[in-house]
Amino acid sequence: MTLDLPAVTADLTTVNPLPEGDLATLAAAVRAQTDRQAITDLGVLYARAVDDHDVDSVVAMYTADGVFERRGVAATGAEAIRAAYVASFDTYRTMLHTPHPGVVRLHGDGTASGWSHGHAELATSSTLVLASFRYEDDYRCEAGRWLFARRSITFMYAVPADQLAGSFGSVERIRWPRTVPEAGDYPETSPTWETYRA
Template sequence: MFTGPIEDRLAIRELVEAYGDAVTRADKQAWEQNWTEDAVWTLNLPGLEKVEGRKAIVELWVQAMAGYEFVLMSSSPGAIQVEGNHATGRFYTSEVARTKDGTTQRVSGRYEDEYVKQEGRWYIHRRTFKVLYTQDVTEKAGA
């Protein structure tokens, strides 16, 4: 379901697209700018069930990204609902990544999000990720 002002829904979509672009470029500063100071990131992965605060979220992301040669991330919206300066959204993601040991990973997932608008700009306040599908493929030299 998509409800609320189209301008806000577009801004939220662009926020999520900027998030994916920052992941793909491994741009810490750009990625960090998508989160509120008191954000919460839930990954539903052992040991990473809940990370609180932008600083801790960014530190975890930097550590995780250090293990990859590249990551290509794209997202498609399933829902965006805006009510004033608060909104929720659901996005489906597709990622292809290569680890530094040469393993190619394909991951499809779903984000359930909460957003807040502060000083005229939308930010991610809560982001919960659920893996829907994952596949690891070890590549041969020259592949």
């Protein structure tokens, strides 16, 4: 997904004054802040559910037609989403996901989009994998509750802990155990990666 960072930055960091005595505008501003907080809480609760291997809670955080996408491979609907997480839980016995602050854009129609990033430590039976990831999300409010309509994860790196120092400066920073090294999903793919010199 290409992000128009200047436009998003301007949109999310501009605070317009509220007209005095305009209770409808004030109520809308409070509602927008409440919606953003609920979506932020969803991301934090998601990390806890994943780390606890609480697959029922994870699946319940998606809409019925929700999509979980990992590096371009999509699982759609509750059954497929459950299977994708169970496979991950079976691979990584101990997981620690540390979500970092993200941004949320409300669209005014019960939908929203956003992105966040974080770090994870993932223990297999034989090694510890360190990872840095981004989530690109679409959200939908159903019956007053915000849910993931789509959650897509990509990685800057995912490497065994003892290989992090030697691989971080390389493009090939995706080194899951027993796989061929691959290029990181970002930041080299960003359209601005090489243009800053112009």
